[in-house]
Amino acid sequence: xxxxxxxxxPGIVSPKGFQACGxxxxxxxxxxxxxxxxxxxxxxxxxxxxxxxxxxxxxxxxKASLAETNGYLRAVLINSGNANACTGEQGLxxxxxxxxxxxxxxxxxxxxxxxxxxxxxxxxxxxxxLINGIGHLQPSNTWEDGQSFAEAxxxxxxxxxxxxxxxxxxxxxxxxxxxxxxxxMIHPNMAxxxxxxxxxxxxxxxxLQQTLKKSVxxxxxxxxxxxxxxxxxxxxxxxxGAVEMEEIKEGTSAHVAFQQALxxxxxxxxxxxxxxGEGATKLIEVKVSGAASDQEARTIAKQVVGSSLVxxxxxxxxxxxxRIIAAIGAVPFPxxxxxxxxxxxxxxxxxxxxxxxxDESYATEEMSRDVVNIxxxxxxxxxxxxxxxxxxxxxxxxxxxxxxx
Numbered sequence: 388x389x390x391x392x393x394x395x396x397p398g399i400v401s402p403k404g405f406q407a408c409g410x411x412x413x414x415x416x417x418x419x420x421x422x423x424x425x426x427x428x429x430x431x432x433x434x435x436x437x438x439x440x441x442x443x444x445x446x447x448x449x450k451a452s453l454a455e456t457n458g459y460l461r462a463v464l465i466n467s468g469n470a471n472a473c474t475g476e477q478g479l480x481x482x483x484x485x486x487x488x489x490x491x492x493x494x495x496x497x498x499x500x501x502x503x504x505x506x507x508x509x510x511x512x513x514x515x516x517l518i519n520g521i522g523h524l525q526p527s528n529t530w531e532d533g534q535s536f537a538e539a540x541x542x543x544x545x546x547x548x549x550x551x552x553x554x555x556x557x558x559x560x561x562x563x564x565x566x567x568x569x570x571x572m573i574h575p576n577m578a579x580x581x582x583x584x585x586x587x588x589x590x591x592x593x594x595l596q597q598t599l600k601k602s603v604x605x606x607x608x609x610x611x612x613x614x615x616x617x618x619x620x621x622x623x624x625x626x627x628g629a630v631e632m633e634e635i636k637e638g639t640s641a642h643v644a645f646q647q648a649l650x651x652x653x654x655x656x657x658x659x660x661x662x663x664g665e666g667a668t669k670l671i672e673v674k675v676s677g678a679a680s681d682q683e684a685r686t687i688a689k690q691v692v693g694s695s696l697v698x699x700x701x702x703x704x705x706x707x708x709x710r711i712i713a714a715i716g717a718v719p720f721p722x723x724x725x726x727x728x729x730x731x732x733x734x735x736x737x738x739x740x741x742x743x744x745x746d747e748s749y750a751t752e753e754m755s756r757d758v759v760n761i762x763x764x765x766x767x768x769x770x771x772x773x774x775x776x777x778x779x780x781x782x783x784x785x786x787x788x789x790x791x792x
Contacts, residue, residue, distance in 0.1 A: 389554050389644045391651055394562070397551035398533030399424060402562040402587035404627030408532045409539025412520025414468035414506075414513055419539035421520040422465045424583060425493055430625040432460040432501070433596035435603050437620035443472035444482035445502045446621060452486065455498035458592025460625055462500045463583060464489045465540050466517060467568070469506040470619050481512045488521045503581055505542055505568060505619055540568045540581055548659040552648050556641055559632040561588045563645075565652040569620075569660040580660055582607065582622035584652060588645055589628040590635040597637070598646050599624050606653035609685060609774045610661040622653070658775055667777035670758045671701055674773045677765040683720060684765075684772030690714045691761060692776035701759050702778035706750035708736040711761060726766040732759070739766075 399407050404427045412421040432453060436446050452460065464485055471478050482502055490497040504512070526532060537547035551564040569580030590598070603622055635641045662670040673692045678684035691697055694714040700707045708729050715722060729737040732753025734745045753759065759778075 389647060391552050391554045391648050394551035394553055394564070396530055397549040397564060398530050399536050399549070399564050399566045399583060399585055400528045400530070400533040401551045401564040402585045402627060402629070404428060404430070404587055404629035405585045405625075406526035406528045406532070407536040408524055408526040409535035409537070410520060410523055412466075412523070413516035414466055414520075418541070419535060420466060420468045421517065421524065422467075422536045422539035423489070423524045423526050424463045424536065424585065424625070425526045426461055426625055426627050427629070428627060429456075429459040429461060429499065430627050431590055431592045431595050432458055432623065432625045433592060433599045434501070434621055434623040435600055439620075441473060443470055443504060443619040444474060444478040445471055445485075445504045446619065447479060448482040448486055449501040449503065449621065449623070452498050452501050458596070460499055460501055461495040462489060462493055463503065463623060463625070464500060464521070465503040465505070465581065465583075466512075467505050467540050467542055469504060469510055469512050470508045471504040471512045472508045472619055474509065474511060477511065481514055484514065485517065485521075488518055492521050492524065501623060503619070503621055503623070505540065505581055537566045540566070540583075542568065544568050545663055548656055548663065550652055550655040550659075552651055554644060554648050556588075556632055556644060559630045561630055561632070561645070561648070562586065563588070563648050563652050565656045567656040567660060569663070580607065580620050582653070582656055584622070584624040584649070586624065586626045586649075587629040588626050588635060589630065589632050590626050590645065594635065594637050594642070595624060595626055598642070598649060601646065602650040602653045605650050606657040607660075609689065609772075610657045610776060624649070661775040661777055663777075668780060669701055669756070669778045671698070671761065671776045671778065672758060672773065673761045673763070673776075674771075675763045675765065676771050677767055678770030678772065679768040680770040681772055682770070683718075684770040685774065686720075686772070687715055687718055687722075687763065687765070688772045688774035690718050691763065692774045695779055698776065698779035701754055702780050704751045704754040706731050706734065706736060706745070706747065706754060708742075711763070712737065712740075715763065722765055723767045728764040728766070730762040732756070
């Protein structure tokens with residue numbers, strides 16, 4: 388284990404070599420809606436994307452950029468307020484225009500630019516304000532511009548989601564920072580969320596891709612808000628290599644340390660997204676032990692935290708363990724139905740699949756907390772997994788019933 392420290396003022400520009408900014412370009416009525424990250428040199432880059440079959444135009448362009456450069460980027464442009472998804476050939480042309488105009492503005496090659504969009508699906512991208520906005524982007528490495536970036540990528544989020552950590556690697560200090568957005572249409576295997584991570588570590592694109600995937604599997608792919616996955620989701624990491632250190636190689640202690648720190652950043656962002664689910668009042672953490680495998684434990688944890696009945700019970704502060712065991716029973720593989728323990732907070736409510744007496748008032752108190760912990764022991768193996776989600780409230784329906792208006 389390494390000593391990972393949180394930075395006092397997290398921001399996407401905390402690692403060496405990065406600049407950023409965010410402005411109001413006019414894609415949304417009032418709030419900031421156009422954001423940019425720029426690296427002073429070609430940065431190793433890696434990305435993971437939504438598993439939705441309808442992948443938005445920006446994802447296609449970003450994939451093309453990374454393929455053309457063999458995993459190196461200089462910049463990422465992000466707009467909010469419009470997803471540029473399901474917009475046909477014109478949408479793809481518009482995404483390439485975003486890329487090309489950004490490259491011209493900052494003086495790099497078009498293929499060194501990635502793009503991302505978030506917002507309403509199926510509407511043409513308003514290109515005039517977007518192009519005008521690109522011309523007004525003036526990134527810097529100030530904390531204030533880093534904050535503006537975090538604000539500009541938001542949609543229905545109630546606030547920014549940011550975290551930064553640093554750790555020692557020999558004489559060098561490595562910094563990893565992340566910014567994310569996401570509040571609704573959140574489901575494991577990438578959902579309506581965007582995540583951007585910067586680091587000043589020295590690491591090749593191939594290993595960075597491998598490391599990112601492992602970190603995402605342990606974090607973003609273990610959250611759910613409403614079971615719906617989106618068309619635009621992406622987590623992208625850029626490594627400037629601006630720290631004086633030896634290149635991180637697979638299997639070394641330096642790689643283990645970097646993996647741990649990157650996972651910590653991704654997990655903090657994932658929890659922030661789950662906690663900020665549209666209309667949510669509580670974060671739900673589900674831990675499952677005693678499964679036949681880690682994969683089965685993670686599947687069960689996701690099944691429980693994603694259950695609408697469990698989520699509404701948490702909102703109503705009702706310790707209805709029946710909904711939890713029903714969710715467990717819905718997984719597509721056998722479980723030992725006679726050996727399950729369930730605990731809500733500190734209250735054991737089921738032992739060996741048999742109800743036990745518990746104090747309802749204490750259980751209600753546990754479920755009134757900002758974070759509600761549900762623990763399941765299957766007594767069927769050594770597998771462990773966890774997942775994160777939120778309660779389901781009246782406000783979720785109100786927000787999504789009027790999303791386009």
